[in-house]
Structures are given as structure tokens and as C-alpha cells.
Amino acid sequence: MADRRNGELAPPTESTVRGEDWYGRELSGDQYTRVEFLDVDMSEITTRNTVFTECAFRNVSFAQAVHTGAGFLNCTFTACRFFETEFTSCKLTGSMFDRCTFTLLKATGGDWSFVGLPGADLRGTTFSELRMREIDLTFARCQKAAFRGVDLSGAWLSKADFTEADLRGSDITALDPLTTTITRAIIDPDQAIVLATALGVRVLPA
Known part of the structure; x- marks a missing residue:
């Protein structure tokens, strides 16, 4: 199968x-x-x-x-x-x-690169300081999970739910805020710029 x-x-x-x-x-x-x-x-x-x-x-x-x-x-x-x-x-x-x-x-x-976790219920889990390149997290439930210092480059994140998740220090360049839920997620300033860029917004000094 x-x-x-x-x-x-x-x-x-x-x-x-x-x-x-x-x-x-x-x-x-x-x-x-x-x-x-x-x-x-x-x-x-x-x-x-x-x-x-x-x-x-x-x-x-x-x-x-x-x-x-x-x-x-x-x-x-x-x-x-x-x-x-x-x-x-x-x-x-x-x-x-x-x-x-x-x-x-x-x-x-x-x-954990190239791992398949589609639709997985990862609520409350903790991942820190590891590689998750090109991991498949489509439709995964990651509410209140922690992804701290994780390399998520190239990850499949469509329809994943990171509500209230802690993403600080992680590579989230593969995250599309239009297709991935990140309500009340915790991010750092550099990540905020990444998300703004993904939305087509320019961040300029005041």
C-alpha cells in the first residue's frame, strides 16, 4: 500500500x-x-x-x-x-x-528532515534545536506546540494550525500566512519581517 x-x-x-x-x-x-x-x-x-x-x-x-x-x-x-x-x-x-x-x-x-507528519496531532509537543527541512506538516495540528530554533526550510505547512505555538528562532521562510494558521503564535522580530515579506508588505524605518 x-x-x-x-x-x-x-x-x-x-x-x-x-x-x-x-x-x-x-x-x-x-x-x-x-x-x-x-x-x-x-x-x-x-x-x-x-x-x-x-x-x-x-x-x-x-x-x-x-x-x-x-x-x-x-x-x-x-x-x-x-x-x-x-x-x-x-x-x-x-x-x-x-x-x-x-x-x-x-x-x-x-x-527530522524529509519526515512525513501530515495531519498529525502535535498539540503541546516540543521540538527544539533540530533540523526539519522539507518535513510534511500539511494539515498538522500544532496548537500550543513549541518549535524553538528549528530549521523548517522547505517544509510543507499548508493548512497546518500553529495557533499559540512558540516559533521563536525557527526558519519559517516556507510558511505562507495565507494558507497556514498562526493566530497568537509567538515569533521574534526577524520572523515578523519574514511574515511581512510573505504578505507583500515592506518594512521600513519610521
């Missing part, structure tokens, strides 16, 4: 981990390639420098999991739960999320 952005098919998996309890497991330096994780409990798991490449996660719980220096490269997440999950200096490039929940998720540092 074409469940990835632009209709690209998810990479085929070659093995399956089904219904296992990985609660509280610690992974360090492990490598997983083209593995399907189905109905697996990864709550409170800790990963450090562990890399998942072209894996599929379906109905997996990552509740209160802590990932540090981990890689989820070109992976697919379907109906997964990310409650209070923390990502620090992680690389998720090319991964796709579908029908996942992200309650209080926090990501600091790392690279």
Missing part, C-alpha cells in the same frame, strides 16, 4: 517481531534493518546509538521511551503511541507517521 509521502511505497520488511514485551529494555548500539515490529510494547525502552533502518512499527507503544543518538531511518510508524517520549540528538530522516499519537512528545537536537 502506498502509505508514504508522494505515494512512495514503504520498504518491504524481511522479518517480524510480533506481540513481544520489550518494556523497559535497554538497547545500545543495536542494528535493525527491514524489521516489522507489530503489537510490540516498547514502553519505557531506552535506546542509545541504536539504528533502525527501513523498519515498520505498527501498533507499537513508545510511552515514556528515551532515545539518545538513535536513528530511525526511512521507517514507517502506523498507529503508534508516543506518550512523553523523548528523542535527543536522533535522526529520523525519511520516516513516515500515520495515525500516531504524540502526547507531550519532546525532541531536542538531531535531524
